[in-house]
Amino acid sequence: MNNNFLIRYLVAVVVLGILIISVVGFQVQQNEQVVITRFGQPVRTIIQPGLYAKWPWPIETVNTFDTRLNYTEIRISEALTRDKRNVLIPVFVAWKIADSVKFMESMGSQENAENKLDSLVGSNKNTILGQYDFAQLVSVNPSDVRISEIEEKILQASARPAASSFGIEIVQVGIQRLSLPEVNTRYVFDRMRAERSQFAARFRAEGNQQAHEITSRTDAEQAKILAQANKTAEETRGKAEAEAARIYATATSSNPDFYKFLRELDALKRVVNSNTTLVLDTNTPPFNLLKAGSHSGGDNPAKTEKP
């Protein structure tokens, strides 16, 4: 009986303890801030996570705020660049609650905060875009693109008012993409098409030109190679002939007359062939023998004709 009573007593104590803790204690999570209000009046803020105690309701109330990074898209609106071009630039904001008391007092709810941020960042965006030219948004030269500078300026312009009046820290402002009003896209398309057809024409012309260039360069090179070869050939032959002349000269200088005689004989041999008809008088050897034979009556060819 006594034992049973002890167990009951223990259980009662535990249940009572849990009850008290659940009324008086509260947890602050890692990603939260808590503002304790006493009869609606904020009395303390808890930033560190852990287990804390408070006066039970209705004396003190726990107001919990999520301090994680929030992601909010700013409503798209048309803006004008400095050179008066309409652009539509969606922007997002990454923000978190920095001062939960201020946030609680000025914003109350997440939704309200997003609306306030929307108008604050949206108007800053339009103002700052008005300080830049369209060519600073898009350029084929990446160093001319000032998008991150614009983001930074929007952030700076929005951060202070957000912190001082909303209790919000804006961590990041990001330009999501660059667009144009729908009517303008039509002109962009026309321009793109014109650009493309220009490119296409240029590629075709370049191809043609290149082909011609290659062909004619090849022809020229070919001619040059052949001309060079012919020149070399002529030179070689000329040199050889000069050398030959020198050889002839040295050889024949010992007896030019004899050389001349031999050369003439040679020329004769070459010139005369079966189509040549020679008319010779009988003084020409060997025909002089014929004439001599008629005088002396000696041996002559007529004699041999007789059997």
Add this chain to the structure above:
Amino acid sequence: MKSRKNDVLFSAHATLAALRSSIRLLRWGMLALVLVYLTSGITIVSSNEVGITLRFGRPLGEVHPPGLLLAFPRPIDQVVLVPVKTVQELTLTSWTTGEDYASVGKNSLHPIKEPYTLTGDANIIRARFTARFQVSDPLAYSFNTKDRESLAKAVIYQCACQVLAGTSVDDALTSRRDFVAQETMRLAQIQLNKLEMGIQLIALEVKSITPPQYVFSAFQDVVSAQVEAKTLVEPAKAYQASAIPQAKAKAFEITQAADAKADEILSQAQGVSASFQSQLKEYQKNPATTRNRLYLETLESILAKARVVTVFPAGEKKIKLWMVPTAKTDAEEEMDESVWQSSPSNDDSTSGIPRPDGDETTPLPAR
């Protein structure tokens, strides 16, 4: 009456006994529930995860590696599992949404329903990306951002927009497509680090990057123009590739021939000079005889070849040669005769054909 009373008493006893036993049962049940509750904090951390224990909302020291994690039940401890080793994927398709929305002949893009961005040369471009990431910091990943995916995607879009705004459409579509991906990833990682999201990007792919369908055919035409240009240039290059070696071969042939010719000229000269030298040696031994011999040898060889007509006697009279065609037809014959007769004033010793001296016969051979 007594028996009835007994009956009632008996049934009351029975009820009480039943109640007692069911209370006992309930007690055991309660105990079991308490046990289940007390062990509810024990968690298994799988191999791709780590566990973070929050005690009264505050993270306890280091993250817990895969295995059995002992923790207190709920309001005391809370276990968060973070898949640090899993490669997670983000698909970024919002720049290509609304492609079906386009109707035929519309020829414009709605900035919100059909999102797009601009390239450096103010061309409209639409793209799709896939990013893969891992958790690099489990604590930051779990507790720093409310809507992690949206924010990470927003950051990637932001960086892609910035990179594309500095790239021409041609580069973005072709040569620098990879650069766009790499640069976007690099910038996005910087931003993610700045936002302390605990995310490490592993890869960023440009899944598709295209001009809007309204101008697509114009872009296609440029591609086909490039192909055409290539088809023009290729044959020219082929011609070049074959013509030049051919010319070189020809040139080689020419110079070789010239060398051969030169050799020939030289060796001929040497041969001739050598033969001259040897002949000269003979000649010097006996000039007159050698000279005569050579002269007659030559005559022999040429007279054997040529038709020779000898004329008697030499030097005593002047010789005139007549050239008369050998007549074959009657007309020609008559003509020959008339010619013959019309010029009777010739020296008697002359005729078209040489004849023996003093002979008065007609000059032509008999038919």
